[in-house]
Amino acid sequence: MDITFDNVSYIYQPNSPFEHRALENLSFQIPSGSFVAVIGHTGSGKSTLIQHLNGLLAPTHGSVTVGDVTLQAGSKPKNLKALRKKVGVVFQYPEHQLFEETIEKDISFGPLNFGVQKEEIKQRVQETIEAVGLSSDMLERSPFDLSGGQMRRVAIAGVLAMNPQVLVLDEPTAGLDPKGQREIMDMFYKLHHEKNLTTVHVTHSMEDALAYADYVIVMHNGHMYMQGKPLEVFKEKDALNKVGLDVPEIIELTDKMNKRFGLSLEYKKQSIEELAAEAAQKLKGASV
Protein backbone atom coordinates (compact mmCIF):
# COMPACT_ATOMS: atom_id res chain seq x y z
CA MET A 1 0.00 0.00 0.00
CA ASP A 2 1.49 3.37 -1.02
CA ILE A 3 2.13 5.90 1.72
CA THR A 4 2.46 9.61 0.96
CA PHE A 5 3.30 12.47 3.30
CA ASP A 6 2.63 15.81 1.64
CA ASN A 7 4.01 18.84 3.49
CA VAL A 8 3.07 17.43 6.86
CA SER A 9 3.55 19.47 10.02
CA TYR A 10 2.41 18.42 13.43
CA ILE A 11 2.25 20.75 16.41
CA TYR A 12 1.59 19.47 19.91
CA GLN A 13 -0.65 21.82 21.94
CA PRO A 14 -0.71 24.68 19.43
CA ASN A 15 -1.22 28.25 20.70
CA SER A 16 -0.23 27.30 24.24
CA PRO A 17 2.97 27.85 26.20
CA PHE A 18 3.72 24.17 25.58
CA GLU A 19 3.50 24.45 21.80
CA HIS A 20 5.94 22.06 20.24
CA ARG A 21 6.53 21.50 16.54
CA ALA A 22 7.27 17.80 16.23
CA LEU A 23 7.11 17.55 12.43
CA GLU A 24 7.82 20.27 9.92
CA ASN A 25 7.02 20.25 6.20
CA LEU A 26 7.62 16.57 5.89
CA SER A 27 7.17 15.13 2.41
CA PHE A 28 8.05 11.64 1.24
CA GLN A 29 6.62 8.66 -0.58
CA ILE A 30 6.86 5.01 0.35
CA PRO A 31 5.96 2.73 -2.56
CA SER A 32 3.85 -0.33 -1.77
CA GLY A 33 5.93 -3.33 -0.77
CA SER A 34 8.90 -1.38 0.60
CA PHE A 35 10.66 -2.09 3.87
CA VAL A 36 11.52 1.36 5.20
CA ALA A 37 13.63 2.12 8.25
CA VAL A 38 13.00 5.41 10.04
CA ILE A 39 16.00 6.45 12.09
CA GLY A 40 16.76 9.54 14.11
CA HIS A 41 17.95 10.71 17.49
CA THR A 42 15.59 10.49 20.47
CA GLY A 43 13.05 13.28 20.05
CA SER A 44 13.59 13.67 16.30
CA GLY A 45 9.92 13.09 15.48
CA LYS A 46 9.96 9.39 14.58
CA SER A 47 7.15 8.41 16.92
CA THR A 48 5.00 11.37 15.91
CA LEU A 49 5.53 10.37 12.29
CA ILE A 50 4.31 6.81 12.70
CA GLN A 51 1.27 7.85 14.73
CA HIS A 52 0.04 9.54 11.56
CA LEU A 53 0.12 6.24 9.70
CA ASN A 54 -2.98 4.84 11.39
CA GLY A 55 -4.64 8.12 12.26
CA LEU A 56 -3.77 8.27 15.95
CA LEU A 57 -2.64 11.77 15.07
CA ALA A 58 -3.90 13.89 12.19
CA PRO A 59 -1.58 16.44 10.59
CA THR A 60 -1.77 20.06 11.74
CA HIS A 61 -0.82 21.08 8.19
CA GLY A 62 -0.57 19.07 5.00
CA SER A 63 -1.91 15.60 4.31
CA VAL A 64 -1.09 11.95 4.84
CA THR A 65 -2.33 9.34 2.39
CA VAL A 66 -2.22 5.62 3.10
CA GLY A 67 -3.68 3.53 0.31
CA ASP A 68 -7.01 5.18 -0.50
CA VAL A 69 -7.44 6.94 2.85
CA THR A 70 -6.31 10.56 3.20
CA LEU A 71 -5.92 12.47 6.44
CA GLN A 72 -6.16 16.14 5.53
CA ALA A 73 -5.28 18.90 7.98
CA GLY A 74 -8.31 20.88 9.04
CA SER A 75 -10.95 18.41 7.92
CA LYS A 76 -12.50 15.75 10.09
CA PRO A 77 -10.81 12.41 9.41
CA LYS A 78 -13.03 9.93 7.59
CA ASN A 79 -12.58 6.19 7.18
CA LEU A 80 -10.40 5.91 10.28
CA LYS A 81 -11.72 2.44 10.94
CA ALA A 82 -10.85 1.29 7.44
CA LEU A 83 -7.39 2.76 7.87
CA ARG A 84 -6.77 1.01 11.18
CA LYS A 85 -7.89 -2.26 9.69
CA LYS A 86 -5.16 -2.01 7.09
CA VAL A 87 -2.38 -0.56 9.21
CA GLY A 88 -1.15 -2.76 12.03
CA VAL A 89 1.04 -1.04 14.61
CA VAL A 90 3.39 -2.93 16.88
CA PHE A 91 4.15 -0.40 19.60
CA GLN A 92 7.12 -0.45 21.92
CA TYR A 93 6.77 -3.18 24.51
CA PRO A 94 3.56 -4.52 22.95
CA GLU A 95 3.34 -7.22 25.64
CA HIS A 96 2.19 -4.52 28.08
CA GLN A 97 -1.07 -4.45 26.16
CA LEU A 98 -1.95 -8.10 26.69
CA PHE A 99 -5.02 -8.40 28.88
CA GLU A 100 -7.13 -11.45 28.03
CA GLU A 101 -7.46 -14.71 29.96
CA THR A 102 -6.11 -16.89 27.20
CA ILE A 103 -3.69 -16.43 24.35
CA GLU A 104 -6.43 -17.29 21.87
CA LYS A 105 -8.77 -14.59 23.21
CA ASP A 106 -6.00 -12.03 23.16
CA ILE A 107 -5.07 -12.70 19.55
CA SER A 108 -8.77 -12.71 18.57
CA PHE A 109 -9.54 -9.34 20.17
CA GLY A 110 -8.52 -7.17 17.20
CA PRO A 111 -10.30 -9.06 14.42
CA LEU A 112 -13.37 -9.49 16.66
CA ASN A 113 -13.59 -5.71 16.98
CA PHE A 114 -13.43 -5.34 13.25
CA GLY A 115 -16.36 -7.72 12.87
CA VAL A 116 -14.50 -10.65 11.39
CA GLN A 117 -16.54 -13.90 11.42
CA LYS A 118 -15.82 -16.43 14.19
CA GLU A 119 -14.64 -19.19 11.85
CA GLU A 120 -12.33 -16.84 10.01
CA ILE A 121 -10.87 -15.63 13.33
CA LYS A 122 -10.16 -19.19 14.44
CA GLN A 123 -8.24 -19.78 11.27
CA ARG A 124 -6.29 -16.54 11.58
CA VAL A 125 -5.36 -17.34 15.18
CA GLN A 126 -3.92 -20.68 14.07
CA GLU A 127 -1.98 -19.05 11.28
CA THR A 128 -0.58 -16.16 13.26
CA ILE A 129 0.48 -18.12 16.33
CA GLU A 130 2.59 -20.27 14.04
CA ALA A 131 3.84 -17.25 12.11
CA VAL A 132 5.31 -15.81 15.31
CA GLY A 133 7.03 -19.07 16.12
CA LEU A 134 4.77 -20.35 18.92
CA SER A 135 2.81 -23.58 19.09
CA SER A 136 -0.98 -23.71 18.78
CA ASP A 137 -0.96 -26.03 21.81
CA MET A 138 -0.46 -22.88 23.87
CA LEU A 139 -3.69 -21.16 22.83
CA GLU A 140 -5.66 -22.06 25.96
CA ARG A 141 -2.93 -20.85 28.31
CA SER A 142 -2.82 -17.46 29.98
CA PRO A 143 -0.50 -15.03 28.19
CA PHE A 144 0.80 -13.95 31.58
CA ASP A 145 2.44 -17.30 32.27
CA LEU A 146 4.78 -16.83 29.33
CA SER A 147 8.30 -15.46 29.27
CA GLY A 148 8.80 -11.85 28.16
CA GLY A 149 9.90 -12.86 24.69
CA GLN A 150 6.94 -15.19 24.23
CA MET A 151 4.51 -12.53 25.49
CA ARG A 152 5.86 -10.18 22.87
CA ARG A 153 5.26 -12.78 20.18
CA VAL A 154 1.64 -13.20 21.31
CA ALA A 155 1.14 -9.43 21.18
CA ILE A 156 2.59 -9.35 17.67
CA ALA A 157 0.30 -12.22 16.65
CA GLY A 158 -2.62 -10.05 17.79
CA VAL A 159 -1.56 -7.35 15.32
CA LEU A 160 -0.99 -9.84 12.50
CA ALA A 161 -4.40 -11.41 13.06
CA MET A 162 -6.00 -8.24 11.69
CA ASN A 163 -4.37 -9.07 8.35
CA PRO A 164 -2.77 -5.67 7.94
CA GLN A 165 -1.32 -4.58 4.63
CA VAL A 166 0.95 -2.06 6.28
CA LEU A 167 3.00 -3.05 9.29
CA VAL A 168 4.39 -0.29 11.50
CA LEU A 169 7.06 -1.41 13.95
CA ASP A 170 8.18 0.90 16.74
CA GLU A 171 11.40 -0.54 18.17
CA PRO A 172 9.93 -4.03 18.22
CA THR A 173 13.04 -5.70 19.67
CA ALA A 174 13.77 -3.33 22.58
CA GLY A 175 14.68 -5.21 25.73
CA LEU A 176 15.15 -8.63 24.12
CA ASP A 177 18.44 -10.48 24.21
CA PRO A 178 20.53 -10.50 21.02
CA LYS A 179 19.22 -13.87 19.92
CA GLY A 180 15.60 -12.86 20.55
CA GLN A 181 16.16 -9.61 18.64
CA ARG A 182 17.46 -11.45 15.62
CA GLU A 183 14.61 -13.97 15.71
CA ILE A 184 11.92 -11.28 15.87
CA MET A 185 13.46 -9.23 13.05
CA ASP A 186 13.94 -12.30 10.86
CA MET A 187 10.31 -13.13 11.49
CA PHE A 188 9.12 -9.68 10.37
CA TYR A 189 11.38 -9.83 7.35
CA LYS A 190 9.92 -13.17 6.34
CA LEU A 191 6.32 -11.99 6.85
CA HIS A 192 7.07 -8.83 4.90
CA HIS A 193 7.99 -10.88 1.86
CA GLU A 194 5.45 -13.69 2.24
CA LYS A 195 2.46 -11.39 2.76
CA ASN A 196 3.72 -8.67 0.46
CA LEU A 197 3.48 -6.05 3.21
CA THR A 198 4.62 -2.46 3.31
CA THR A 199 6.74 -2.22 6.44
CA VAL A 200 7.78 0.91 8.32
CA HIS A 201 10.35 0.15 11.00
CA VAL A 202 11.36 2.76 13.56
CA THR A 203 14.69 1.76 15.00
CA HIS A 204 17.72 2.94 16.93
CA SER A 205 19.71 0.09 15.49
CA MET A 206 21.70 1.10 12.45
CA GLU A 207 22.62 -2.58 12.08
CA ASP A 208 18.94 -3.50 11.65
CA ALA A 209 18.36 -0.63 9.22
CA LEU A 210 21.27 -1.92 7.16
CA ALA A 211 20.25 -5.57 7.36
CA TYR A 212 16.52 -5.38 6.65
CA ALA A 213 15.47 -2.08 5.07
CA ASP A 214 15.57 -1.29 1.40
CA TYR A 215 15.08 2.40 2.09
CA VAL A 216 16.07 4.64 5.02
CA ILE A 217 14.49 7.90 6.19
CA VAL A 218 16.61 9.94 8.61
CA MET A 219 14.70 12.33 10.87
CA HIS A 220 16.17 15.29 12.71
CA ASN A 221 14.25 17.96 14.66
CA GLY A 222 11.03 17.09 12.90
CA HIS A 223 12.57 17.42 9.46
CA MET A 224 13.55 14.83 6.94
CA TYR A 225 17.34 15.06 7.17
CA MET A 226 18.33 12.41 4.64
CA GLN A 227 16.78 9.58 2.67
CA GLY A 228 18.06 6.86 0.40
CA LYS A 229 19.19 3.26 0.16
CA PRO A 230 20.93 2.05 3.33
CA LEU A 231 24.40 1.76 1.78
CA GLU A 232 24.09 5.29 0.34
CA VAL A 233 22.84 6.85 3.56
CA PHE A 234 25.48 5.12 5.68
CA LYS A 235 28.24 6.47 3.48
CA GLU A 236 27.52 9.89 4.98
CA LYS A 237 29.20 9.31 8.31
CA ASP A 238 29.93 12.95 9.12
CA ALA A 239 26.42 14.10 8.27
CA LEU A 240 24.93 11.35 10.45
CA ASN A 241 27.29 12.03 13.36
CA LYS A 242 26.21 15.66 13.24
CA VAL A 243 22.66 14.67 14.19
CA GLY A 244 23.71 12.19 16.85
CA LEU A 245 23.61 9.04 14.73
CA ASP A 246 26.28 6.50 13.97
CA VAL A 247 26.87 4.32 10.97
CA PRO A 248 26.64 0.53 11.43
CA GLU A 249 29.70 -0.79 13.21
CA ILE A 250 30.86 -2.92 10.30
CA ILE A 251 30.97 0.16 8.05
CA GLU A 252 32.80 2.13 10.72
CA LEU A 253 35.37 -0.65 11.10
CA THR A 254 35.86 -0.87 7.33
CA ASP A 255 36.45 2.91 7.16
CA LYS A 256 38.97 2.79 9.98
CA MET A 257 40.87 -0.08 8.35
CA ASN A 258 41.02 1.85 5.10
CA LYS A 259 42.30 5.00 6.75
CA ARG A 260 44.86 3.38 8.98
CA PHE A 261 46.32 0.98 6.44
CA GLY A 262 45.63 2.80 3.21
CA LEU A 263 43.35 0.01 1.99
CA SER A 264 40.41 0.31 -0.38
CA LEU A 265 37.94 -2.11 1.20
CA GLU A 266 34.37 -1.47 0.22
CA TYR A 267 31.50 -2.63 2.37
CA LYS A 268 28.67 -3.88 0.21
CA LYS A 269 26.78 -6.16 2.58
CA GLN A 270 29.27 -9.00 2.43
CA SER A 271 29.51 -11.24 5.49
CA ILE A 272 32.07 -10.58 8.19
CA GLU A 273 33.97 -13.67 7.03
CA GLU A 274 34.19 -12.31 3.49
CA LEU A 275 35.19 -8.87 4.69
CA ALA A 276 37.91 -10.33 6.94
CA ALA A 277 39.22 -12.40 4.02
CA GLU A 278 39.46 -9.30 1.82
CA ALA A 279 41.14 -7.36 4.62
CA ALA A 280 43.62 -10.14 5.36
CA GLN A 281 44.56 -10.46 1.74
CA LYS A 282 45.12 -6.75 1.35
CA LEU A 283 47.03 -6.46 4.62
CA LYS A 284 49.33 -9.33 3.69
CA GLY A 285 49.83 -7.91 0.21
CA ALA A 286 50.59 -4.48 1.57
CA SER A 287 53.25 -5.66 3.99
CA VAL A 288 55.41 -7.46 1.43
Next chain:
Amino acid sequence: MEQSFLEFQNVSFQYREDSPIVLDDVSIQVNQNEWVAVIGHNGSGKSTMAKLMNGLLSPNEGYVYVDGLLLSEENIWEIRRKVGMVFQNPDNQFVGTTVKDDVAFGLENHGIPREEMVKRIAHSLKAVGMEEYEDHEPHRLSGGQKQRVAIASVLAVAPSMVILDEATAMLDPKGRKEIMHTVNQVRQERDVSVVTITHDLNEVTLADRVIVMNKGNVWFEGTPRELFEQKEDLQSIGLDIPLVSKFAHELKGLGLDVKTQPLNHEELMDELWTLHSTT
Protein backbone atom coordinates in the same frame (compact mmCIF):
# COMPACT_ATOMS: atom_id res chain seq x y z
CA MET B 1 43.42 -5.65 48.99
CA GLU B 2 40.12 -5.20 47.24
CA GLN B 3 37.25 -4.65 49.60
CA SER B 4 34.05 -6.48 48.85
CA PHE B 5 30.96 -4.25 48.89
CA LEU B 6 28.27 -6.73 47.96
CA GLU B 7 28.25 -10.44 48.41
CA PHE B 8 25.87 -13.29 47.58
CA GLN B 9 26.51 -16.47 49.58
CA ASN B 10 24.82 -19.56 48.11
CA VAL B 11 21.74 -17.61 47.09
CA SER B 12 18.79 -19.51 45.66
CA PHE B 13 15.52 -17.98 44.58
CA GLN B 14 12.20 -18.97 43.06
CA TYR B 15 9.14 -16.75 42.70
CA ARG B 16 6.68 -19.41 43.90
CA GLU B 17 7.15 -22.83 45.36
CA ASP B 18 5.69 -24.46 42.25
CA SER B 19 7.58 -22.27 39.78
CA PRO B 20 11.04 -22.97 38.37
CA ILE B 21 14.21 -22.09 40.28
CA VAL B 22 15.47 -18.73 38.99
CA LEU B 23 18.76 -18.62 40.86
CA ASP B 24 20.42 -21.81 41.98
CA ASP B 25 23.07 -21.59 44.69
CA VAL B 26 24.71 -18.43 43.36
CA SER B 27 27.78 -16.97 45.07
CA ILE B 28 29.26 -13.76 43.72
CA GLN B 29 30.80 -10.57 44.98
CA VAL B 30 31.15 -7.01 43.79
CA ASN B 31 34.05 -5.00 45.13
CA GLN B 32 34.11 -1.37 46.17
CA ASN B 33 34.45 0.91 43.20
CA GLU B 34 34.26 -2.01 40.79
CA TRP B 35 32.18 -2.07 37.61
CA VAL B 36 30.57 -5.45 37.03
CA ALA B 37 28.47 -6.24 33.97
CA VAL B 38 25.92 -9.02 34.22
CA ILE B 39 24.76 -10.61 30.98
CA GLY B 40 22.68 -13.62 30.02
CA HIS B 41 19.73 -14.30 27.74
CA ASN B 42 16.18 -13.42 28.75
CA GLY B 43 15.14 -15.60 31.66
CA SER B 44 18.67 -16.40 32.80
CA GLY B 45 18.07 -14.85 36.21
CA LYS B 46 20.02 -11.64 35.84
CA SER B 47 17.21 -9.19 36.68
CA THR B 48 16.20 -11.30 39.66
CA MET B 49 19.80 -11.03 40.81
CA ALA B 50 19.59 -7.23 40.62
CA LYS B 51 16.39 -7.17 42.68
CA LEU B 52 18.05 -9.28 45.36
CA MET B 53 20.87 -6.77 45.60
CA ASN B 54 18.79 -4.04 47.23
CA GLY B 55 16.15 -6.11 48.94
CA LEU B 56 13.34 -5.80 46.41
CA LEU B 57 13.36 -9.58 46.69
CA SER B 58 14.84 -11.73 49.44
CA PRO B 59 16.50 -15.08 48.86
CA ASN B 60 14.78 -18.37 49.65
CA GLU B 61 18.15 -19.72 50.68
CA GLY B 62 21.53 -18.16 51.27
CA TYR B 63 22.67 -14.69 52.33
CA VAL B 64 23.03 -11.28 50.75
CA TYR B 65 25.55 -8.92 52.34
CA VAL B 66 25.73 -5.25 51.44
CA ASP B 67 28.57 -3.17 52.89
CA GLY B 68 29.05 -5.79 55.61
CA LEU B 69 25.36 -5.87 56.55
CA LEU B 70 23.32 -9.04 56.19
CA LEU B 71 20.21 -8.00 54.27
CA SER B 72 17.18 -8.24 56.57
CA GLU B 73 13.89 -6.46 57.22
CA GLU B 74 15.54 -4.27 59.87
CA ASN B 75 18.20 -2.79 57.67
CA ILE B 76 16.45 -2.80 54.32
CA TRP B 77 16.07 1.00 54.24
CA GLU B 78 19.68 1.52 55.13
CA ILE B 79 20.66 -0.83 52.34
CA ARG B 80 18.45 0.87 49.78
CA ARG B 81 20.16 4.15 50.62
CA LYS B 82 23.45 2.54 49.70
CA VAL B 83 22.24 0.78 46.58
CA GLY B 84 20.45 2.90 43.97
CA MET B 85 18.65 1.26 41.13
CA VAL B 86 17.58 2.38 37.68
CA PHE B 87 15.06 0.19 35.88
CA GLN B 88 14.42 -0.51 32.26
CA ASN B 89 11.14 1.33 31.91
CA PRO B 90 11.43 4.96 32.99
CA ASP B 91 7.67 5.51 32.98
CA ASN B 92 7.37 3.45 36.14
CA GLN B 93 9.79 5.55 38.15
CA PHE B 94 8.47 9.11 37.89
CA VAL B 95 6.71 10.98 40.67
CA GLY B 96 7.51 14.68 40.25
CA THR B 97 5.62 17.15 38.06
CA THR B 98 8.86 18.65 36.76
CA VAL B 99 12.22 17.10 36.07
CA LYS B 100 13.71 19.12 38.93
CA ASP B 101 11.01 17.95 41.36
CA ASP B 102 11.55 14.41 40.34
CA VAL B 103 15.24 14.48 41.15
CA ALA B 104 14.37 16.29 44.39
CA PHE B 105 11.98 13.53 45.48
CA GLY B 106 14.69 11.07 46.42
CA LEU B 107 16.71 13.76 48.14
CA GLU B 108 13.73 14.91 50.22
CA ASN B 109 13.16 11.36 51.36
CA HIS B 110 16.71 11.26 52.59
CA GLY B 111 16.38 14.56 54.45
CA ILE B 112 19.00 16.45 52.44
CA PRO B 113 19.05 20.21 53.31
CA ARG B 114 17.60 22.49 50.62
CA GLU B 115 20.82 24.26 49.73
CA GLU B 116 22.61 20.97 49.19
CA MET B 117 19.61 19.66 47.26
CA VAL B 118 19.72 22.51 44.76
CA LYS B 119 23.40 21.84 44.17
CA ARG B 120 22.96 18.11 43.74
CA ILE B 121 19.98 18.46 41.38
CA ALA B 122 21.92 20.80 39.11
CA HIS B 123 25.00 18.62 39.23
CA SER B 124 23.32 15.30 38.53
CA LEU B 125 21.14 16.71 35.73
CA LYS B 126 24.26 18.13 34.15
CA ALA B 127 25.98 14.76 34.45
CA VAL B 128 23.28 13.17 32.28
CA GLY B 129 23.02 16.13 29.89
CA MET B 130 19.50 17.15 30.96
CA GLU B 131 20.25 20.49 32.66
CA GLU B 132 18.18 22.40 30.12
CA TYR B 133 15.10 20.36 30.99
CA GLU B 134 14.87 21.24 34.72
CA ASP B 135 11.38 22.68 34.44
CA HIS B 136 9.98 20.28 31.86
CA GLU B 137 7.25 17.78 32.71
CA PRO B 138 8.77 14.30 32.85
CA HIS B 139 5.90 12.61 31.01
CA ARG B 140 6.46 14.87 28.02
CA LEU B 141 10.05 13.75 27.57
CA SER B 142 11.00 11.04 25.14
CA GLY B 143 11.92 7.60 26.47
CA GLY B 144 15.64 8.25 26.34
CA GLN B 145 15.40 11.60 28.06
CA LYS B 146 13.25 10.10 30.80
CA GLN B 147 15.84 7.46 31.46
CA ARG B 148 18.58 10.03 31.80
CA VAL B 149 16.49 11.86 34.40
CA ALA B 150 15.92 8.57 36.25
CA ILE B 151 19.67 8.03 36.35
CA ALA B 152 20.16 11.58 37.60
CA SER B 153 17.67 10.96 40.41
CA VAL B 154 19.65 7.97 41.60
CA LEU B 155 23.01 9.70 41.30
CA ALA B 156 21.75 12.68 43.30
CA VAL B 157 21.28 10.53 46.40
CA ALA B 158 24.98 9.59 46.19
CA PRO B 159 24.66 5.85 46.78
CA SER B 160 27.72 3.59 47.19
CA MET B 161 26.44 1.35 44.44
CA VAL B 162 24.34 1.96 41.37
CA ILE B 163 22.56 -0.86 39.56
CA LEU B 164 21.47 -0.19 35.99
CA ASP B 165 18.95 -2.92 35.17
CA GLU B 166 18.88 -2.76 31.37
CA ALA B 167 18.61 0.97 31.84
CA THR B 168 19.98 1.77 28.40
CA ALA B 169 17.84 -0.75 26.51
CA MET B 170 15.47 1.96 25.30
CA LEU B 171 18.05 4.60 24.46
CA ASP B 172 19.48 5.28 21.04
CA PRO B 173 23.16 4.46 20.46
CA LYS B 174 24.31 8.01 21.19
CA GLY B 175 22.19 8.07 24.33
CA ARG B 176 23.73 4.79 25.45
CA LYS B 177 27.21 6.15 24.95
CA GLU B 178 26.33 9.26 26.93
CA ILE B 179 25.09 7.18 29.83
CA MET B 180 28.19 4.99 29.78
CA HIS B 181 30.31 8.14 29.64
CA THR B 182 28.33 9.48 32.61
CA VAL B 183 28.95 6.31 34.59
CA ASN B 184 32.67 6.60 33.88
CA GLN B 185 32.73 10.22 34.93
CA VAL B 186 30.91 9.60 38.19
CA ARG B 187 33.34 6.80 38.97
CA GLN B 188 36.27 9.13 38.50
CA GLU B 189 34.80 11.72 40.82
CA ARG B 190 34.09 9.43 43.71
CA ASP B 191 33.98 5.82 44.86
CA VAL B 192 30.97 3.97 43.57
CA SER B 193 30.39 0.36 42.60
CA VAL B 194 28.42 -0.15 39.41
CA VAL B 195 26.45 -3.16 38.30
CA THR B 196 25.10 -3.01 34.75
CA ILE B 197 22.62 -5.63 33.67
CA THR B 198 22.70 -5.46 29.91
CA HIS B 199 22.40 -7.07 26.51
CA ASP B 200 24.72 -4.53 24.93
CA LEU B 201 28.09 -6.13 24.32
CA ASN B 202 29.80 -2.78 23.91
CA GLU B 203 28.69 -1.88 27.42
CA VAL B 204 30.22 -5.11 28.63
CA THR B 205 33.64 -4.14 27.25
CA LEU B 206 33.68 -1.10 29.57
CA ALA B 207 33.24 -3.13 32.75
CA ASP B 208 36.08 -4.35 34.98
CA ARG B 209 34.52 -7.76 35.27
CA VAL B 210 31.68 -9.72 33.65
CA ILE B 211 29.35 -12.27 35.16
CA VAL B 212 27.47 -14.40 32.64
CA MET B 213 24.28 -16.01 33.91
CA ASN B 214 22.78 -19.09 32.33
CA LYS B 215 19.82 -21.08 33.66
CA GLY B 216 20.15 -19.60 37.13
CA ASN B 217 23.83 -20.36 37.47
CA VAL B 218 27.00 -18.33 37.12
CA TRP B 219 28.28 -19.60 33.78
CA PHE B 220 31.36 -17.42 33.57
CA GLU B 221 33.16 -14.85 35.68
CA GLY B 222 36.16 -12.90 34.42
CA THR B 223 37.34 -9.90 32.43
CA PRO B 224 35.61 -8.91 29.18
CA ARG B 225 38.75 -9.92 27.29
CA GLU B 226 38.69 -13.41 28.75
CA LEU B 227 35.00 -13.70 28.01
CA PHE B 228 35.18 -12.84 24.34
CA GLU B 229 37.84 -15.46 23.73
CA GLN B 230 35.10 -18.04 24.26
CA LYS B 231 33.32 -17.38 20.98
CA GLU B 232 31.65 -20.73 20.31
CA ASP B 233 30.76 -21.41 23.93
CA LEU B 234 29.06 -18.05 24.28
CA GLN B 235 27.08 -18.60 21.11
CA SER B 236 25.98 -21.99 22.40
CA ILE B 237 24.08 -20.29 25.24
CA GLY B 238 22.43 -17.77 22.91
CA LEU B 239 24.86 -14.90 23.45
CA ASP B 240 27.31 -13.36 21.07
CA ILE B 241 30.65 -11.55 20.98
CA PRO B 242 31.23 -7.98 19.74
CA LEU B 243 31.80 -7.42 16.04
CA VAL B 244 35.42 -6.43 16.58
CA SER B 245 36.11 -9.71 18.39
CA LYS B 246 34.50 -11.64 15.55
CA PHE B 247 36.59 -9.78 13.02
CA ALA B 248 39.75 -10.49 15.00
CA HIS B 249 38.82 -14.19 15.23
CA GLU B 250 38.41 -14.31 11.45
CA LEU B 251 41.71 -12.54 10.78
CA LYS B 252 43.44 -14.94 13.13
CA GLY B 253 41.95 -17.89 11.27
CA LEU B 254 43.34 -16.42 8.07
CA GLY B 255 46.86 -16.50 9.39
CA LEU B 256 47.25 -13.02 10.84
CA ASP B 257 48.88 -13.30 14.22
CA VAL B 258 46.38 -11.32 16.32
CA LYS B 259 47.44 -12.14 19.88
CA THR B 260 45.39 -9.98 22.21
CA GLN B 261 41.62 -10.21 22.25
CA PRO B 262 40.65 -6.68 21.14
CA LEU B 263 37.83 -4.90 23.01
CA ASN B 264 37.45 -2.02 20.59
CA HIS B 265 38.45 -0.90 17.12
CA GLU B 266 41.51 0.97 18.29
CA GLU B 267 42.97 -2.06 20.04
CA LEU B 268 42.54 -4.14 16.91
CA MET B 269 44.08 -1.44 14.71
CA ASP B 270 47.07 -1.05 17.00
CA GLU B 271 47.67 -4.76 17.04
CA LEU B 272 47.38 -5.03 13.26
CA TRP B 273 49.65 -2.01 12.90
CA THR B 274 52.36 -3.72 14.92
CA LEU B 275 52.05 -6.85 12.79
CA HIS B 276 51.98 -4.77 9.65
CA SER B 277 55.17 -2.88 10.41
CA THR B 278 57.24 -5.80 11.71
CA THR B 279 56.70 -8.17 8.78
